[in-house]
Ligand SMILES: Nc1ncnc2c1ncn2[C@@H]1O[C@H](COP(=O)(O)OP(=O)(O)OP(=O)(O)O)[C@@H](O)[C@H]1O
């Protein structure tokens with residue numbers, strides 16, 4: 001049997017619906033209230049896929065399509081309702097502690113102790129991943145240097161940093177713990193084009209040197225095209241298609257016209273990528 | 282292998298403690314504000330005792346202020362660790378790290394005890410500037426033993442209360458404050474519990490602070506020894522043995538629930 005870095009098998013996750021119409025009913029009847037309690041919507045609705053060792057796997061989807069929910073389940077932060085996820089052969093449900101040793105995650109919101117400095121935040125991260133302090137102290141400026149972050153400002157409170165700088169620190173924090181699986185939930189959102197390229201280059205280089213497996217969600221089609229080995233298109237909690245960037249484009253290409261991933265996305269979901277329907281559904 | 286795990290646990294525990302002291306350093310303004318408030322509060326309560334003209338009354342009240350300061354800080358720091366982490370937005374990061382939850386809670390509890398000790402020492406220093414107290418027949422070692430033993434119960438209660446912010450981001454922190462206030466009311470911190478209404482006196486029986494205060498006062502004011510106080514000490518040990526595991530169990534149930542319904546998200 002072939003082993004995968006990540007194996008996701010028919011996974012579901014639902015949350016309680018919060019539609020306003022139903023809230024009114026709540027006041028009316030106990031029975032309705034009971035019904036409403038059963039009223040759930042599926043943020044992740046039967047997703048299956050495998051990722052190979054060292055692969056960069058992209059997930060493209062609109063706001064609210066279930067990307068972060070899926071990533072949270074892989075990172076043991078949300079329980080899997082139905083189905084199974086295995087990371088390097090370990091079941092995320094049963095061996096969550098084992099899984100946590102191999103993963104790290106970067107999110108859109110850089111989640112730091114805002115008053116603490118970069119060094120303090122990163123040393124804290126190193127300690128809870130069991131790293132030697134001396135090793136961490138050596139690695140921190142190295143990683144931040146590669147990311148082109150001003151390493152003379154490491155003792156300033158992080159809240160003084162711009163969003164893009166904070167995002168780079170978040171990426172450094174994840175890489176510091178040498179994860180075998182790196183979960184990147186919109187890591188380049190809010191970065192300027194130059195920083196974006198630096199981060200993309202950095203991701204590619206750690207994959208090459210450490211054979212890190214990466215799952216990345218992004219709203220940047222060009223980015224997905226550039227760095228992903230394969231891309232999944234997600235819509236309303238379901239994967240519509242998984243293929244290489246070329247494969248996706250070929251699938252809709254007629255004759256030899258120039259197509260972009262954006263065209264692919266539109267064709268496959270029937271939706272413009274940058275839709276304004278940001279509301280929770 | 283086991284050795285390796287232990288080293289990682291120690292690194293994580295010190296990491297949690299260090300992080301919290303770093304936070305104190307960065308929020309030093311607030312620390313000073315709270316410190317001044319606590320000192321003034323303790324001194325004020327001691328001065329109320331002075332009006333009674335009874336030196337023992339002063340000591341009685343000061344013991345209440347000091348002990349309540351110490352125990353409530355332990356409770357508060359442990360109970361609010363989750364709220365704090367939510368407020369900073371780091372809860373998901375901390376919870377997906379390989380450090381085990383028990384290590385996290387051990388780190389938080391150890392920090393809480395060290396922090397409470399430092400603060401209480403500062404308060405004691407300022408109290409000594411205000412009040413000249415002469416005690417003859419006093420049993421310090423027993424008083425210290427009682428305080429040490431009761432720390433465990435307060436850590437246990439803190440763990441139980443820490444689950445509220447895990448379940449409800451906003452209301453959780455409010456709930457822990459109410460919990461703390463009720464313990465203050467029923468445990469006889471500044472008055473004997475006999476002045477409470479009958480039904481409240483029954484509640485006082487289950488509060489560890491009741492035994493701590495009674496035993497420490499007996500040791501300091503009446504010089505009572507281990508023989509006379511062994512009953513209270515045993516009760517405190519039993520409460521600690523019961524409350525800490527209950528706290529851990531409730532906490533892990535709370536965490537499981539939060540992960541099921543998606544309450545760990547910072548906006549969730
Ligand atoms: N903890 C939660 N409780 C209730 N509903 C949730 C929770 N987390 C996510 N949802 C809902 O699940 C759906 C999918 O959310 P998710 O965050 O996975 O989307 P996403 O694809 O990451 O979107 P974005 O591109 O905006 O980050 C949304 O409708 C969201 O409101």
Ligand SMILES: [Mg+2]
Pocket residue numbers: 067068069185
């Ligand atoms: Mg998201």
